[in-house]
Amino acid sequence: MLDVENIQLTFGGVKALAGVSVHAATGKITAVIGPNGAGKTSLFNVISGFYKPNSGQVRLAGEDISALGPHARAYRGMSRTFQNIALFHGMTVLDNIKLGAHTNLKSGVLSAGFRLPSTRREEDRLDREIQRDVIGLLELDHVQHHQVEDLAYGLQKRVELARALVMKPKILLLDEPVAGMNREEKREMSRFVTDVRNNWNTTVLLIEHDMSMVMGISDHVVVLSFGKPIASGTPDEVRANPDVIKAYLGGAEEPAANAA
Structure with missing residues (x-):
């Protein structure tokens, strides 16, 4: 590879x-x-x-x-995590994870800004995939709606792994x-x-x-x-x-x- x-x-x-x-x-x-x-x-x-x-x-x-x-x-x-945690504070675990999926999204800036139906469908599909493939695998179900800065260090490292994985x-x-x-x-x-x-x-x-x-x-x-x-x-x-x-x-x- x-x-x-x-x-x-x-x-x-x-x-x-x-x-x-x-x-x-x-x-x-x-x-x-x-x-x-x-x-x-x-x-x-x-x-x-x-x-x-x-x-x-x-x-x-x-x-x-x-x-x-x-x-x-x-x-x-190619996806990567870093030695020092690089999560976005002020955002939830789920939102941090979703940021990693930008390489797999097809919606442009305009369609996302106007919340066109195609963009909403793509985001719904992404949410389902994250829940099915990443959240469950890394056992983050119980903290997915928490602010990342409120998590213990080990959980934050797991969120960073999840964000890298969502890129497939x-x-x-x-x-x-x-x-x-x-x-x-x-x-x-x-x-x-x-x-x-x-x-x-x-x-x-x-x-x-x-x-x-x-x-x-x-x-x-x-x-x-x-x-x-x-x-x-x-x-x-x-x-x-x-x-x-x-x-x-x-x-x-x-x-x-x-x-x-």
């Missing part, structure tokens, strides 16, 4: 990514891990179109999308989906991510520091250190890799200029 080939990214004299390649198989969960400063978020920003790499290629479902901006990638089926993405990018959560919230989020993959056959690419989650739900793991790929394989293969152990235990020495 996603092929990222030989990405090179520099900021001034600092090399953030040096020859990074990631391949996310359709319907699988692929994790990108690494110590702080390894280049994980830089990689996500390249994949989603926020950063333009110095060289390399990003392909989605076989199409080269390297030159496309974030909005064009979204229209082609081909690939879902999750940037530290369980950061800041307690143990029970992490278990729930892990279950929801696997439910999305199992029920919708959605391809998932995630960044995460919680190794118990990564090793528990991932089909494939890619490890970065100082902007370079050092290992790739199944969770068991990566767990036993001496280069990974060295990187996480502090045995790897690199010049500070390469720590992006």
Whole structure:
């Protein structure tokens, strides 16, 4: 579903990514891990179109999308959550979720402004789909009419996942989906991510520091250190890799200029 080939990214004299390649198989969960400063978020920003790499290629479902901006990638089926919650306060859970469906709506500004019958029918259809496919799946029924700022942190992260899912993405990018959560919230989020993959056959690419989650739900793991790929394989293969152990235990020495 996603092929990222030989990405090179520099900021001034600092090399953030040096020859990074990631391949996310359709319907699988692929994790990108690494110590702080390894280049994980830089990689996500390249994949989603926020950063333009110095060289390399990003392909989605076989199409080269390297030159496309974030909005064009979204229209082609790429959806993303962020490490820091980016919900709209003053709006309900349901309204926040519905905002994610703009790529699937056909009504224009004028028809929406005048509330034409076609627009109302499309919004009614969207409401039914959200209730059927997203609200129930992520168990948000009891809070869908609450203001998002009134929710606990774990529920807010779940709403952000719901907003990304309502786009019906081909690939879902999750940037530290369980950061800041307690143990029970992490278990729930892990279950929801696997439910999305199992029920919708959605391809998932995630960044995460919680190794118990990564090793528990991932089909494939890619490890970065100082902007370079050092290992790739199944969770068991990566767990036993001496280069990974060295990187996480502090045995790897690199010049500070390469720590992006």
